[in-house]
Each structure stands twice: as structure tokens, then as C-alpha cells.
Amino acid sequence: MNAERVAAFHPDLITALRRAQRVVVLTGAGVSAESGVPTFRDAQAGLWENFKPEELATPEAFRRDPKLVWEWYAWRREKVRSVQPNAGHKALAAMAKRFAEFTLITQNVDGLHQRAGSAGVIELHGNITRTKCFRENIVVPEWTNTGEVPPRCPQCKGHLRPDVVWFGEDLPEAAINEAMRVSSACDLFLSIGTSSVVYPAAMLPEIALRTGATVVEINPDETPLTSEATFSLRGPSGTVLPELLRAVGIS
Numbered sequence: 001m002n003a004e005r006v007a008a009f010h011p012d013l014i015t016a017l018r019r020a021q022r023v024v025v026l027t028g029a030g031v032s033a034e035s036g037v038p039t040f041r042d043a044q045a046g047l048w049e050n051f052k053p054e055e056l057a058t059p060e061a062f063r064r065d066p067k068l069v070w071e072w073y074a075w076r077r078e079k080v081r082s083v084q085p086n087a088g089h090k091a092l093a094a095m096a097k098r099f100a101e102f103t104l105i106t107q108n109v110d111g112l113h114q115r116a117g118s119a120g121v122i123e124l125h126g127n128i129t130r131t132k133c134f135r136e137n138i139v140v141p142e143w144t145n146t147g148e149v150p151p152r153c154p155q156c157k158g159h160l161r162p163d164v165v166w167f168g169e170d171l172p173e174a175a176i177n178e179a180m181r182v183s184s185a186c187d188l189f190l191s192i193g194t195s196s197v198v199y200p201a202a203m204l205p206e207i208a209l210r211t212g213a214t215v216v217e218i219n220p221d222e223t224p225l226t227s228e229a230t231f232s233l234r235g236p237s238g239t240v241l242p243e244l245l246r247a248v249g250i251s
């Protein structure tokens, strides 16, 4: 594709972007897909192809087989370390500077928005690069590597686990509260690269719609949000976002 091409977007969408004062963006795994990070519900590769992510990302799975779950996250952590932010992450970092208020909320645990230059990112589901104690629920920055998998907490000798939010666990309170506050007070909400099936994150565009915001979805596939969104743009975020910004005159 010619990088200079500017796709035709609905004129009302361009107007909404040009007029927006308070912008909220919610991202999901699709935003990192073009960096080479498999999306959450993608088929797992190699060693992990026989496991369903939904069945590994739970406290019950960790209790049942802590070694298996720790190793899955160790494999994913290495993957994340080996990749770079893509054009979609960079477009969002550039957008922040162009609106009076701009909040980036992510469900992703890979830290790629921050590496692309986004500041103040609200991480709803934690961060895979941090580790915490399963028993005490406190972040553990360092531990002695004895070869045991998972390693043990230096304080209580309980198992360590990734500092991410598993199914059935509460989201970090400050993060979800702030996400709901900005979603109910924005005039433009973008939902990008998420299947819109995991709550409470999937509630955020619903809140924005109810309070009268323009809601724009960017995704190659339809989701439960598609029929509700004001505009739904079909395509990969690493292409659609830069094109949209060029059309609005932001990049």
C-alpha cells in the first residue's frame, strides 16, 4: 500500500475528530498484533497450541498447575521483549498531543504503548513484565533464582505470579474508576483492536455511548460493539489509524 494514500472517511467522522476536546481510547490485543504479539484469542503456537488462553488466565489454573501457567507467561514475556511498537501504537502516542484532554486505556499487558511514547496509560489488566506474590498480592521486584518454577516470594515463600488480572479477579480499583470517569465525560471514544467481550472493559464504550459521545471502532472483524458504534472502521489499526490521522491533518 502507498503510505501517502489517504483513505476516504465519512465527513462526519472527520468533523467529530477535528472538534473533539476530550478523547478516550480503549485498546486491546489487536493493536499489538502487527508487532507480532499474538492476540489473546488467536490460536496458540508451538508448545502452547493445545491450551486455551481462557483456561490458563485464571487463579484456578495457577493453583492447579503453577509451573504450566508461569511458563506460559515466561514464554509470552520473552515474545513481548523481542518486538517493537508498530505504526498504530505510534499514531496513538502522536494523537495525545493534539487534544485538550486525551486518555489512553489499555487492556494489554505488553507495555508497548509506553514504549511508543504514550504517557499516563491506564492499564486495566496489569503488566506482564511485573511479578507479584500470589498469596500477599504485592509486587515483588526481585527474588533469588533457585531454579524452582515458579520462583518463591522472598518474604512469605509463596509462589510468585505475573502482575496481571485473571478472570474472576478484580481490576485495579484506581484504574477502572478513572477509566469509567473519563469514559462518561468524553466527546470522542475510540475502541481499537478489542473483541469487546471482556467486562468490565467492554462496558466503557457503552458508558461513552450513553453519555452522548461519538464512538469509533477500529477492527478488521465485527464485534458486539460494531452495531452500536457511531462509526466502525474495518481494518488493521496499524494502517487505519495513521490514515485517519493524515485525513484529519494530525500527522
Ligand code: BJW
Residues within 6 Å of the ligand: 027, 028, 029, 030, 031, 033, 034, 039, 040, 041, 042, 057, 107, 108, 109, 125, 164, 165, 166, 167, 168, 169, 170, 171, 192, 193, 194, 195, 196, 197, 198, 199, 200, 218, 219, 220, 221, 223, 235, 236, 237, 238
Ligand atoms: C485487530 C488486529 C489489528 C486483530 N488491528 N485489530 C459481565 C458479563 C459477563 C461476564 C462478566 C461480566 N463482568 C465480569 C465478567 C466475568 C469476566 C468476563 O468478562 N468474562 C467474559 C469473557 C464473558 N470478567 C472478569 O472476570 C474480570 N473481572 C471482574 O469482572 O471482576 C469482578 C468479578 C469477580 C468475580 C466474578 C465476577 C466479576 C477480569 C477480566 C480480566 C481479563 N484478563 C485477561 C488476561 C490478562 C492477562 C493476560 O494477558 O494473560 O485480559 S483475559 C484477555 O481478554 C486479556 C485481554 O486484555 C482481554 C481482552 O481481550 P482483547 O484485547 O479484546 O483480545 P482478543 O484476542 O479477544 O481480541 C483481539 C481483537 O483484535 C479481535 O477483535 C481481532 O479482530 C482484533 N484484531 N488484528 C486491529 N491488526
